[in-house]
Amino acid sequence: MAAKRTVEVELSTTGIGADGRPQRVPLVAGDTGGLALQAPPALEPELEGEHMLINIGPQHPATHGVLRLVLELDGETVVRCIPHIGYLHCGFEKIGEYRQYNQIIPWTDRDDYLNCVGNNIAFSLGAEMLFGIEITPRCTVLRVIGMELSRIISHLVWMGTTAIDIGAFTPFLWSFQERENVYNLLEGWVGARLTTSASRVGGMAADIPDGWLDGLKAFVRAFPKTLDECDRMLTKNAVWVGRTVGLGVMSPEEALNYGLSGPMLRASGVDYDVRKDFPYLDYETYDWEVPVGVHGDVYDRYLVRMEEMRQSVRIVEQAMARLPDGPVNVDDPRVILPPKHKATSEMESMIHHFKNVMEGPRPAIGESYVAVEAPKGEKGYYMVSDGSAKPVRWRIRPPSFVNLSAIPKMVEGHLLSDVIAINASIDIVMGEIDR
Amino acid sequence: MGLIDAPAPNVVSVEPAHSEGWITTRLDFLVNWGRANSLWPMPFGTACCAIEFMATAASKFDLARFGMERMGYSPRQADVLICAGRVPFKLAPVLRRIWQQMPQPKWAISMGACASTGGMFDNYAVVQGIDTIIPVDVYVPGCPPRPEALIHAIMMLQKKVMKDRMSDTAARMEMEPDPESQLYIPPSRIDALSQQFGNSIPQTRSGQ
Amino acid sequence: MSGFTVIRAGTAPDLPTPATPKRVPHRGGAANPSAEALKARFGDAIRRVDVVWGETSVTIDAAKVLDIVRWLHDDTSQSYEYLVDVTAVEFRDRALPIEVIWHLRSIKYRRFLRLKGLIEKGNPLSVPSVWAVYKGADWLERECYDMFGITFTGHPDLRRILLWEQYAEGFPLRKDFPLRGRFSRAEQLRQALSANPEARYSMEELSIADAFAELPLDMRERIKHGESTGE
Ligand code: SF4
Numbered sequence: 001m002a003a004k005r006t007v008e009v010e011l012s013t014t015g016i017g018a019d020g021r022p023q024r025v026p027l028v029a030g031d032t033g034g035l036a037l038q039a040p041p042a043l044e045p046e047l048e049g050e051h052m053l054i055n056i057g058p059q060h061p062a063t064h065g066v067l068r069l070v071l072e073l074d075g076e077t078v079v080r081c082i083p084h085i086g087y088l089h090c091g092f093e094k095i096g097e098y099r100q101y102n103q104i105i106p107w108t109d110r111d112d113y114l115n116c117v118g119n120n121i122a123f124s125l126g127a128e129m130l131f132g133i134e135i136t137p138r139c140t141v142l143r144v145i146g147m148e149l150s151r152i153i154s155h156l157v158w159m160g161t162t163a164i165d166i167g168a169f170t171p172f173l174w175s176f177q178e179r180e181n182v183y184n185l186l187e188g189w190v191g192a193r194l195t196t197s198a199s200r201v202g203g204m205a206a207d208i209p210d211g212w213l214d215g216l217k218a219f220v221r222a223f224p225k226t227l228d229e230c231d232r233m234l235t236k237n238a239v240w241v242g243r244t245v246g247l248g249v250m251s252p253e254e255a256l257n258y259g260l261s262g263p264m265l266r267a268s269g270v271d272y273d274v275r276k277d278f279p280y281l282d283y284e285t286y287d288w289e290v291p292v293g294v295h296g297d298v299y300d301r302y303l304v305r306m307e308e309m310r311q312s313v314r315i316v317e318q319a320m321a322r323l324p325d326g327p328v329n330v331d332d333p334r335v336i337l338p339p340k341h342k343a344t345s346e347m348e349s350m351i352h353h354f355k356n357v358m359e360g361p362r363p364a365i366g367e368s369y370v371a372v373e374a375p376k377g378e379k380g381y382y383m384v385s386d387g388s389a390k391p392v393r394w395r396i397r398p399p400s401f402v403n404l405s406a407i408p409k410m411v412e413g414h415l416l417s418d419v420i421a422i423n424a425s426i427d428i429v430m431g432e433i434d435r
Numbered sequence: 436m437g438l439i440d441a442p443a444p445n446v447v448s449v450e451p452a453h454s455e456g457w458i459t460t461r462l463d464f465l466v467n468w469g470r471a472n473s474l475w476p477m478p479f480g481t482a483c484c485a486i487e488f489m490a491t492a493a494s495k496f497d498l499a500r501f502g503m504e505r506m507g508y509s510p511r512q513a514d515v516l517i518c519a520g521r522v523p524f525k526l527a528p529v530l531r532r533i534w535q536q537m538p539q540p541k542w543a544i545s546m547g548a549c550a551s552t553g554g555m556f557d558n559y560a561v562v563q564g565i566d567t568i569i570p571v572d573v574y575v576p577g578c579p580p581r582p583e584a585l586i587h588a589i590m591m592l593q594k595k596v597m598k599d600r601m602s603d604t605a606a607r608m609e610m611e612p613d614p615e616s617q618l619y620i621p622p623s624r625i626d627a628l629s630q631q632f633g634n635s636i637p638q639t640r641s642g643q
Numbered sequence: 644m645s646g647f648t649v650i651r652a653g654t655a656p657d658l659p660t661p662a663t664p665k666r667v668p669h670r671g672g673a674a675n676p677s678a679e680a681l682k683a684r685f686g687d688a689i690r691r692v693d694v695v696w697g698e699t700s701v702t703i704d705a706a707k708v709l710d711i712v713r714w715l716h717d718d719t720s721q722s723y724e725y726l727v728d729v730t731a732v733e734f735r736d737r738a739l740p741i742e743v744i745w746h747l748r749s750i751k752y753r754r755f756l757r758l759k760g761l762i763e764k765g766n767p768l769s770v771p772s773v774w775a776v777y778k779g780a781d782w783l784e785r786e787c788y789d790m791f792g793i794t795f796t797g798h799p800d801l802r803r804i805l806l807w808e809q810y811a812e813g814f815p816l817r818k819d820f821p822l823r824g825r826f827s828r829a830e831q832l833r834q835a836l837s838a839n840p841e842a843r844y845s846m847e848e849l850s851i852a853d854a855f856a857e858l859p860l861d862m863r864e865r866i867k868h869g870e871s872t873g874e
Binding site: 085086089091093094095098129130132134251252253254256257258259260268269270271272273276277278279280281282283284292293294295296364366367368369371378380382384386388392393395397401402404405406409434435 | 783
């Protein structure tokens, strides 16, 4: 497993510590004018104890959605942070009880809408568990490609929006350019840019079209260059370093206890990755590494996510090389519809088609919890079946909901402007938090 | 001058030879022309549609071409509210408040199926169309609408702005909600607007 | 290099290499060894053990969950350091008990365990909170309360989290709650719009409650006038 890479900071005005790691020292005005490196005076004595309340959100560009934070400030220091969520509560889990398994897939697009393909596949994995279906080898590899592509585009949005929050606009434009390339690929595959509904119980919505892999190859070749450019732009940038290092620190024990997952947990120094530790889709057979941070601050979260995108590219390359021929959908009449030409010409197939669509396939009584490593962390779908065509309970285990619940712990004691950076580093997506 | 380049029935221009760089035109036209080409959006992005809105604003589709360079994240400096995404009941008073904070003249675009009708969320939590909360000028279908669709909506809105008449003050009257119930259309109308339709009727039975 | 020491997953000796589960049987198969350990330790409080689709569910006496979870967390032979999820299930057959579900993971042993507590119909919907062991349970339990109305005794701050505090229609994920809610659309909208979006100073949740007398006059006025309602 990869150790965390160390970073040399060339441009930073804030200095480098003995361990070669950028240091964050508050800049304050010196006595003789000019800026000096020293700790700020504790508090202005006459203002001490006067607390102020401010409200950020729910409609605020830096809260990445409709999150609302009520902050109690002492001067500029946050002494208390109360998050209010639920402004995007849309009743996903209730609706799931009224839909057949395949009908739920469009909803999975919309709960974490930055990671649509990944959610589709995660849900299908859970449903296939309930039906006891083994998917085909080609489908397995295609799903790996889909999941990693969707991890890349999710991290890209994170990078772009976080950069905007911290004051750099360019990475946003670059990352959306790359996203457009992936959108084009997805559009060629399943016909939609964002809300893909790419998978089905027992297979995928469609096989990849001819020549699709060439487009993917071109993307995989070009994308690391963009990543390098962003890296040059941000990693050693004085402003970036100054505004991210040492903020929102979570120790590994705390991070585990708060239930953090994904890059948040790994940046805190716990090398838990669902793909490695509870593998699915044969992830154990790919050669890749889990980046782990050791400082648990905003900067390490950034490093971990950048490295994850590189590792995803590695996985996609290997998956492309091993993509086998063969059918995408399983040969299981319980869940897979007959081909269209048969459904319109043979009575048997038509009845089968009709029953499958109108009544829906019925899994055995049971329950399954299938977790995948989503870009935000451990995303799980828990389904309980009572033998009918619709689940009794469809539970989404939302990683960013749990990650966000640690925000009071992370921001208290920091400055107001750092709240924005810390909040951005959690990589929240409100659709998933509020569901 | 840009105004003369596009002669429209609205423009009455003096022969340039005599005009010494000035023209005459209808004030309505001049003001509308200015407004239509510098509509400052207030992105009220909540869900997936907001991601497509971001894509529209980013480099490939480039909203800046329509004079929308500046995102007015403060409602007090914005002209168009673009509601991108679903609006649950908990968010409804927020949307109403933001709309009330925007100065006249103002317009609203409802982007996506959810904002326009509640979309696929016909349940206890989601407002069935933001037109029950604020008046909407342009609806954009799609889930999510492609960036081209949003751009089309913006161009439609520009056409609408060009047709404004200053004498028509009613068009710019602030809608005052009923102080008692805070609704600005009658409850029966809201119930009618949010009726179930299409697929959502047979799909209300759980467990079959 | 300064910083934390990395906690590695799966460091317990003699663990098999993790692999994608294949051909999982519907019922039966190897149970998680923690289930046996729980039986040995807690005896009667462990009602039954099922293995469904390869996942071990241990049905426990819900009132004992805090002790059980604390032992699972602290004991080095178990070390379930990670609480994945807290949720509940109500069945369509209303006579069946409501299940409260805890999903736990042991990072060290790479194990996954599901605990189930049953609340029989007619009994008060109340189970102990596991917040004392896992801080991550805070919001998960609040959500479960919000959606099902299950109270978690011992939770420090059990309020609605996704819906607003005055939400009057009930608990949405209960099976007797209609998909579109109990009220008409107009009534739902009226109630929602009459909430004050600026209401944000709730005395209970702010530490300034002690210093109320020293607050600026206008803020005191606003708090007095109904803005103390949370949402
Ligand atoms: S219309 Fe579709 S894409 Fe847009 S917010 Fe609603 S569900 Fe999301």
